[in-house]
Amino acid sequence: MTRTVLITGATSGFGAASVRRFTNAGWRVIATGRRADRLQMLVDELGADKVHAAHFDIRDEAAMDAALAEVPEAFRDIDLLINNAGLALGTAPAQSASLDDWRTMIDTNVTSLVTLTHRLLPALIARKGAIINISSIAGSYPYPGGNTYGGTKAFVTQFSLGLRSDLHGTGVRVTSIEPGMAETEFTLVRTHGDQQASDKLYTGAQPMTAEDIADTLYWVATLPPHLNINRLELMPVTQSFAGFQVARK
Template sequence: MPNTAFITGATSGFGLACARRFAREGWNLVLTGRREERLESIKQELQERCEVLALTLDVRDTASVQSAVAALKTPFDRVQLLINNAGLALGTEPAQACDLEKWHRMIDTNVKGLTTVTHALLPRMVEEGAGTSIINIGSVAGHWPYPGGNVYCATKAFVEQFSLALRADLQGTGVRVTNLAPGLSESEFTLVRTDGNQVAHDALYAGAHPIQPEDIAETCWWLASMPAHLNVNLLELMPVRQSFSPLSIYRD
């Protein structure tokens, strides 16, 4: 029986690219997202290659997540891979000028949503054992703070520590956990962050040759298909044109 991948935030960006990549390998797919029409379109695209279950789901809704996971039936009930991709950044203002609701939405999605989905699926994955993988999509923002990053950076730092703590708790189960932390990546991310500002999106990526969703999908495939006795704890990726800058100094 083919393996099953459970991918959150599958309607665009990394999630959609991962769905297409694993469909090429014949994996069964459980795809979640908030946009029902887009999910259905993706299901129609991919179901010629594999079995696809599309779940219109907001990871912030704990009861809906728990119900959806509890209702999984053959061939989707044996989950060998969880890609916790659903997440977002909102706003670029300094902390003192931020909208508190946006902070709470990032925490609810990037932290609470990720942990809710993981908690719901863990018993099934532990039962599957060796070779099963959890890939949490973190960010270099969890390692390197920047102006305007505030709560987004904090949520991605949580993803790293949660991933490491999961590894400690899952010792002996065979379940692998990776924090995959991309740098500058081109997707809908900046459009969401800036309330649809196409000019800001284009300016950020112009001439930078950023990471593409397909790059992340290929990386997730590599992680999931590694020999079962190997675990990549943390994988940080940047485009070649992104690197590091000196520490900032404020002067009178």
């Protein structure tokens, strides 16, 4: 039986790598994102029988509903939701951060995630499906400049645990994946396109790759249905926990 996964934020990074990983394993994929050209590239690469491109901004609830209503019949039986769409914006401390950036992170990482999840819960329950939410180590370990981004990811982790509790007895599995440093477009987005800052962060650090995370998502998704991974934290070997800060006079 061919299974179907809906992956948000599929135009780059973890999302695009996951589209490839799942389709190559025989799944159908609904790939969502804001950049229609990149979604079309995935369709062209992998085939329209395997990938359906759903072009919309995850923050636009009406557009989300319209896109879901237009999903072709062959892709309608969704077995897995991967809530991958998310972003960090800015590295400034809270007292000088952009409120607009904060609101964008909350709208994308929290509000949109819960909205889509709520929309798909009846179908996922009916199919005894699964939900994988992409959180971050930033939701567990604070760092300067992490402020709202870390707060949104802490929400994703706790929301996942709450879903797991609420869905007890339905057969639906829920997992929070919490990656550390991975080299994608993440830092480019966070720094509003500063390639030098991105290169500086990742050079020599041997970060994880988008493919590493895609392989992990596929592993979680294909475990026997009686097993649930509640939380999974991943870091590259070169990254570990920071020490406490001390301000001295």
